[in-house]
Amino acid sequence: MPIPLKYNLRNLMVRKMTTLATAGGIALVVLVTILLLSLVTGLRQMLVSAGSPNTLIAMRKGATSDVMSFVTRDAVQALRYLPGVAQTAEGEPLVSPEFIKQPLLPTKDGGKEMVLVRGITPVGFLVHDRVRFVAGRAPRPAVREAVVGIAASRRYQGLGLGETLSFDERSWTIVGIFSADGAAFESEVWLDVGDLFKDGTAAGCSGVRFVIPPGTDREALIRRIAEDPRISLAARSEIDYYEEQAEGAKALYLLTMLLAIIMGTGAVFGAMNTMFAAVTHRTAEIGTLRALGFSRRSILTSFVAESVCLSLLGYVLGVVLGIAAVALVNQLMHGVAFQLASFSTAVVTLRVSPEILLLALGLAFLMGIVGGFFPARHAARLRVTEALRRA
């Protein structure tokens, strides 16, 4: 039978301050890891969850986002009747020409940020099928009504239901608040595309989103859109489009992991120092346990277990602090603002997932094992007679 765990737990309790200081170091690593990974997860959720495999985006060739793109009305018309484009039950093509503007709007904490305003047609709400109204309703065309994403509504002044949005010397009444599974759309303002222009018309739009029925040869359709002289646009699936937009998140993820590893290494030295001190302090006890018949392996396991308990305490502290910090950022700061490639601002809601907690647990466990192993090995290698002399 191994040395009972209560022996280790009570030793940790006896050395309260050292235990807390070491667990605190580990907790800090767990906290930062949770905070940064929840930011990365929120960012990826914002960009990637926006994509649907059956929705395509057509933009000017060479444009990397619809802000940089322009599509003529003729090209939109040609797209609407292209074979392979899905239609509603009434025969309306599921094609959403969208025009982007980026006015500066005041934030609730007194700053100003570029907000993406998307002019759409009623069919746009069918194309963006993940949009759900959490309050109010969809805007009616030509009566200056707007709807606002839930993150934008929280972050900017005057974007609550029933309030008035003003830019370009005109104003709109907010008639609805929508969510979109955490996607970047939640940081946008949507209104009728005709209302975006003073004369009610536009020569074209920024980009076109359209739906294809499942099973359609997507690649062939994309080739045709590129080669058709009436259209000549670059189309790609929304998934691919947002994957490209999420490239920045990958770099952030790597940076987060690098930071976690560097901090974790520091915490490992902290744990190692604590455990070496524990071994030195308890040399006579180790000698006694060996004399009584416990094997070297039992001693090794016992001290590694103690170190792992220490790291698990740090993990629990770190998780509590991490979840509190995430809630604080989301509630008090209304999420984290990110400037997209299009220069408009997207608000990221930090998201703690079970995967993040598991990863942080793995990290804490690793810190405990590595930090405990060398002191434990030192303890296990002590000669019994020499260890007993330290009493």
Next chain:
Amino acid sequence: MITLQQVSRVYRRGADEVHALEQINLAIPDGTFVALMGPSGSGKSTLLSLIAGLDQPSSGNVAINGQMLSGLSEDQLAAWRAAHVGFVFQFYNLIPVLSAAENVEVPLLLTRLSKAARRQHVETALQIVGLADRQHHRPNQLSGGEQQRVAIARAVVVDPDLLVADEPTGDLDAKNADDILDLLRRLKNEFHKTIVMVTHDPRAERYVDQTFHLDKGVLVKKEE
């Protein structure tokens, strides 16, 4: 029966060799209470370590009840100690974070006994040393004499054939020292334990059956 034949123990200290024991021949019958005496550095603790299976001789043989200890691996020696030897130390060597009963239970964790059986053994051992009512106390809540009695309970709880005691009265006042020696004597008489004790304490000679005197690693005198 404890038998040592031509036992020597040599330590290396840098380039020097230290001869801690030289050519020791010794036989201690079962159920005998023996004291090993001698000045500091005479080799008595080294001899005790060899008898207890904590160390191996450089040459010669140590046999306890027919079991040759020379040649056993570390793990084999540990298993042998767990089953056959009880230890009593000068500074008690109790684990400070465990209660008296939990300290006594420690050697039983290496047996296959159930929790209930372990508890029974612990209670019996504490009763033998007269500390049944102090079982929930931590070592720092006990006097030196009481701590040493807990250590003796821990030493006898697995019912070993052999008890080794290294200066068991070295940290105690006269009254407690007499009580501990009396307790050891009682363990020998009532439970037929073989006890080998290293001591400087002259009063020990009143309690033991035999005294071996060592000097500079050599057995110089035996007193019955």
